[in-house]
Amino acid sequence: MSGSFVQSSPTRSIALSTVLIAALAMMIPTVVSAFWLRSLTSSLVFSLAALGAAFLFGRLQVASLCQVALVAIGGWVGLRLSHATDVPFLVSVVTGGLVTAGFGIAVGFPALRIRGLYFALVTLMVAAGIEKILQATGFPDGGGGVLGVDVVGDRTAMARPSIAVSDAAYFRYCVVLVAVCFFFVALLQAGRVGRMWASIGRGGGLDRSLGINTPVVQTAAFGLAGFLSGIGGVLLAGSVGYLDPATFRAQESIVLFALAVACGTVSPLGPIFAALLYRAIPTLLNSWDVDGDLANVIFGVALLQALIQGGDGLSGQLIALAGWVRRRFTGRRGSEPPAVDESDVGELESPIGDRTPDVAQAPT
């Protein structure tokens, strides 16, 4: 994932990314229509869920098939808190993230103690179970009781933060929070945690040789993925005001997972592309009078292609292409695009070799 740019030249990369993100955040609301602004806000939210799927699959080699369902949990908690209390929006966001993280840890740990495949299956069960529960309960919309559903009256929308009431301001608010999350994950990956993830993903018993308690580290990573999705859920609830169970069907988690893998799990651009495609392709196809269902065919082919070919999917290919173009113009040696996964491997090699991660004391 994003470890590569932080590690290669941290200060410069962070500064450049910050400037670029700030420029995009300022510019985008002024140039796109209200419809596309809402669509981009929702893409931002789902990029957090895709980020979780990406580092779990790319680094730890486990497939999380319930990322969109975790967004629903965060959204439910955010809506419930917002309607029941007067807590600031940001507190709802963090609480939604924490509750979802706790849920993820509770579900992920037992599955990961058996073997990786069971994790994929249990997350699939979770996605399906949450879909069914939400169909029965709905989302809180200002009513009373535990579920907070207003059966008779008008639905109440979730209040946005006072500094981000308009759509444009809320988009920028989401950009800031999502960027913070991406930087946080990038920093984690560049440090000790990233080395542990990399040694687990490498397989071959390296993790056990280094004394890493693999299920605990994997579960913590799943907790982090839950935290990110949960934050996304509250941001989505704030964006729309209400949530609809149809948004969170089990198949949505599968589609988002397919896109996260197809778009690349190493570069931070991968989850962003994945979320843009997740929201944009069906809308675009429909606006061209092509059946949006065809998007699923494209996503399926892209997933198979990424799995079979290895490398780093769409974002990896774009980055390789950009590097090749840059070398052509700067006249440096090498006319072939580099192998996509080289940067990834290079980045993982040294930290493991130099230092032994001090994780032997991780709880068993």
Place this chain on the structure above:
Amino acid sequence: MPDLGPFIVAGVSLGAIYALGGMTIVMLFRSTGVLNLAHGGVGAVSALVAWDLSFERGQSILVALLVGIAVATAISVTFGVLIAPRLNSAPAAHRAAGTLGLALILFGAADWYWGDQPRSLRLPTDTWATEILGVRVTGTRLILVLLVVVIAIALELLLRHTRLGLQMRALADDRDHSALLGVRIARTDVAAWVIAGVLGGIAGIMLGNVSRLEAAPLTFLVIPAVAAAVGGRLSSLTLTLMAGIGMGVLETGLTPFGSVTQYRSVAPFAVAIVIVLVMSRMADTERIDA
């Protein structure tokens, strides 16, 4: 205590559907090491092809059903021969993720071609019925339950007592070693995918008859089938059969209990999650990497 009889009868036929999918998934996993999440998608295409041929193009229902199953088998074998081997060296979760790619392709293409209008695949066996515990059970549902039991026995016999079954199990354990021992990998693989395709096709047609004939629900009915397979610990066909039927009975058996009735369709997934929790307790010392 409400009279649960009718709900149990309904639950057995629902559970038979879960069990059929679960057993096919377990059979293929035991022989190729691929957990096929496209099982529902293959079945959906089979049912929709059969419906198209018989109700849109006027073919006889028998021809339509056979062509539907043949198409499902062709899809299954094509994937098994062309795509699945390319992921053989990947972890089990990656191989399962590959079948999700196939599921999305089949679901997207079927939804695009056939749309999501309400339709149903009526079979000649729907017209006769019998009464069990006060519930009218159609011939199709009876055949479904009997078929599931027969398939369970046949698969168990195949895997345990035939040369092909032995080779299939050897392949699942270690492909390289099996090849060195003279197992014809390609042929054994094709056999497993053919069986999976035929059973997937039959399951799809049965499902298209007893539930909505739409690509999305049929494709994602693979999830409760996976729940049944988890119930069989991905290895035992008998346990999968029992788990599938148990989940179906639990799901419908909760109907008369007002406080939980709206959550009853969560039952198969909740049971599967509990089974994994229990397995993880038992598997403390036998963690396997996959």
